[in-house]
Amino acid sequence: MNCVLTEARLVTMQPGVQGYQITEPQTLIIEQGRIQHIGQHIDLPSDAHPISYA
DSSP states (O other): OOEEEESOEEEEEETTEEEEETTSSOEEEEETTEEEEEESOOOOOTTOOOOOOO
């Protein structure tokens, strides 16, 4: 699964387990389970769909 997290910060939730905290103006592009890019300004493709978690 490929995805993009906007305004995200990678955090360690417990030893050996990583998660994402949406707090800082960073964008993470994740492809095939690996982080491919971290940055503040990324042009997203027009067919990108935002996913929000309540």
